Amino acid sequence: MNWIALKMLTGNQGKYLGIILGIAFATLLIAQQASIFCGLMLQTSGQIRDIQGADIWVMDENVQFSDDIKPLSDSDLYRVRGVPGVAWAVPLYKGLTRSRLEDGNFQQTILIGLDDATLVGAPPNMILGNLFDLRKPDAVIMDLEGYQLLWPGEEPRIGRRFEMNDREAEIVGICKASRTFQTFPVVYTRYSQALDFVPPERKVLSFVLADVTEGSSVEAICRRIEAQTGLRAVTGEQFEWITMDYFMRKTGIPFNFGITVALGFIVGTAIAAQTFYLFTIENIKQYGALKAMGAGNFTLLSMILLQALLVSFIGYGLGIGAAAWFGTLANAPGSRLAFYMPWEVFVATGVAVAAISMLSSLLSMQRVLVVEPAVVFQG
Numbered sequence: 182m183n184w185i186a187l188k189m190l191t192g193n194q195g196k197y198l199g200i201i202l203g204i205a206f207a208t209l210l211i212a213q214q215a216s217i218f219c220g221l222m223l224q225t226s227g228q229i230r231d232i233q234g235a236d237i238w239v240m241d242e243n244v245q246f247s248d249d250i251k252p253l254s255d256s257d258l259y260r261v262r263g264v265p266g267v268a269w270a271v272p273l274y275k276g277l278t279r280s281r282l283e284d285g286n287f288q289q290t291i292l293i294g295l296d297d298a299t300l301v302g303a304p305p306n307m308i309l310g311n312l313f314d315l316r317k318p319d320a321v322i323m324d325l326e327g328y329q330l331l332w333p334g335e336e337p338r339i340g341r342r343f344e345m346n347d348r349e350a351e352i353v354g355i356c357k358a359s360r361t362f363q364t365f366p367v368v369y370t371r372y373s374q375a376l377d378f379v380p381p382e383r384k385v386l387s388f389v390l391a392d393v394t395e396g397s398s399v400e401a402i403c404r405r406i407e408a409q410t411g412l413r414a415v416t417g418e419q420f421e422w423i424t425m426d427y428f429m430r431k432t433g434i435p436f437n438f439g440i441t442v443a444l445g446f447i448v449g450t451a452i453a454a455q456t457f458y459l460f461t462i463e464n465i466k467q468y469g470a471l472k473a474m475g476a477g478n479f480t481l482l483s484m485i486l487l488q489a490l491l492v493s494f495i496g497y498g499l500g501i502g503a504a505a506w507f508g509t510l511a512n513a514p515g516s517r518l519a520f521y522m523p524w525e526v527f528v529a530t531g532v533a534v535a536a537i538s539m540l541s542s543l544l545s546m547q548r549v550l551v552v553e554p555a556v557v558f559q560g
Contacts, residue, residue, distance in 0.1 A: 196463075199456045200492045200541075201499065207449020207537055208500020211442050212522065212530045213507055218438040219526065220511070220519030225428045226421040227359025228291070228367070232273070232302035235390035236399045238420045239270070239406060242413045246427040247420065248363075250276055252384035253412070260410045261389050266402040270391040271296035274375040280331070280366070281344040288331055290345065291367045294375025301390055304369055310339050310354025315371055321350045324358035327366025345378045360519065362428075446533055453541035457489070461545035481549045485542050493538035497531060 229238075229247055239261050241251035261270040274294030279287050295302050295315070303312050304322060314320055328337050341352040345368070358367045370378065376385055391414075393402045399416055406414035415423065429435050472481070504522065511520035 196456050196460045197492070200453050200460070201496045203449055203452030203456060204493055204496025204534060204537060205499040205503070206452070207445045208497050208530055208534055209503045209507075210445030210449075211533050212501055212504035212526055214438050214441045214445070215526045215529065216504060216508060216520050216522040217511075217518070218434065219523060220521040221362070221434060222425045222428065223521050224360050224362045224519050226424040227361055228275075228293070229417055229421050229424065231304060231359050232293075232390070232417075233305055234301045234303075234392075235271075236393050236416065237391040237403055237406070237414050238417060239389035239391060239410075239412050239414045240387075242407075242411065244413060246424040247275075249427075250387050252382070253386040253389065254384055255386060257410065257412060258386060258389050261391055261406060261412070264402070264406050264409050266394055266397040266405060268392045268394045269299075270389050271299055271301050272372050272386050273302055273388040273390050274372055274379075274385060275387040276379060277365070278345050278368075278378055280368075281347075282331060283343075289363070289365050290327070291361060291363070291365050292345070292375055292378060293367065293369050294372040295369060296390075297371045297373050300371075304356035304358055306357040308355045308357055309337060310352075312354065314353035315369070315374075317351075317353060319349055319351050319374070320353040320370065321374075322354035322356050322369040323352050324367040325355050326358070326360065327368070328352075328355060330364075330366055346380065348378055350378065446537065449534075450537045450540050453492075453537055454544060457492075457541045458544045458548070461485070461548055465548070478549075482546055485545050485549060489538040489542040493534050497534045500534075501527065501530065 226247060239253075239257075241253060244251055258270060258272055261267060272294075273296070274292070276292055278290050278292045280290040281287055293302070297316075300312065300315060303315075304324070307322075308325055310322065312322070315322060323331075325337060328341075329335075331343070332341070337355045339353060339355075342349055343352075344350065350368070350370070356369070361367065379385065389412075391402075391406070393399055403414040403416070406412065508520045508522055511518035
């Protein structure tokens with residue numbers, strides 16, 4: 182019977198391809214939009230992942246996401262250092278500054294100031310230059326995509342000079358950094374140098390990065406820092422989720438992408454159901470003949486289910502392949518598109534496609550259940 186079901190399915194090439202393309206389109210739309218959403222959420226917390234080497238982030242208790250800078254005082258740094266179980270604690274500056282290029286144009290730039298002594302939080306992937314050249318006067322390291330944004334078409338080079346807040350800076354290194362949600366260039370320098378690049382303020386300390394002593398529980402030390410300082414202390418992973426949660430709650434991004442995913446599901450179901458039902462109607466005499474030969478309802482339903490699973494499997498493969506190809510283009514050098522396809526997207530899309538195939542076959546199943554063997558003799 183399985184062989185008969187497959188022959189019936191492929192007998193009408195037009196409708197067979199129509200069902201597959203409908204499911205493939207739904208798969209592409211669901212997987213693509215879900216992956217773009219995941220990519221955008223990753224961009225919101227990309228700089229947290231790039232700043233490595235510390236177990237704990239300490240910040241003002243009212244900070245809601247990574248760019249929600251509420252400056253701390255220098256005394257907060259010393260208070261964190263005095264908490265039992267803290268091995269070391271260093272300052273981190275993070276803020277927006279204005280860069281001026283040779284042609285007089287200005288560009289917003291993300292400035293990150295690292296601890297002068299340890300350079301904790303430095304970019305992990307250097308492309309050009311040496312990290313320790315940051316200790317030179319006016320030295321900065323810029324991310325590659327930021328360089329290409331400021332000087333499009335120019336080969337990245339060491340020694341490039343530009344101004345930040347009317348103070349000259351020299352690029353001593355090029356690094357690879359995670360794409361930011363704002364798509365601004367990212368510039369790294371020493372903490373003391375960062376204070377020279379920004380307007381003087383009473384409080385400039387953005388975060389405190391800390392590490393725990395050997396054998397200490399990171400979670401326990403976080404709670405101890407909070408209890409003794411009144412500040413908020415979280416791990417890097419927790420800070421990532423806090424940031425992503427803020428953007429999911431406070432922006433319309435999840436709702437907008439959810440509508441697109443739902444639209445893909447509905448359109449895919451409608452196309453597949455209509456085409457599959459028409460296919461069943463065209464083959465209704467064959468089903469009637471099988472009933473006349475003794476085939477039961479369970480056998481006929483199994484045939485339809487096999488047909489639905491086959492087209493959904495092929496359509497899923499084509500759609501996921503197209504989404505992955507789109508992702509390759511989105512992540513190509515120079516692209517500013519956000520795209521990240523974790524395994525959860527594959528699974529969720531597969532579940533959605535399975536649901537589409539089941540829903541699209543329900544009408545056909547209902548029609549086959551009520552068919553009479555005498556339909557074979559009807560004109």
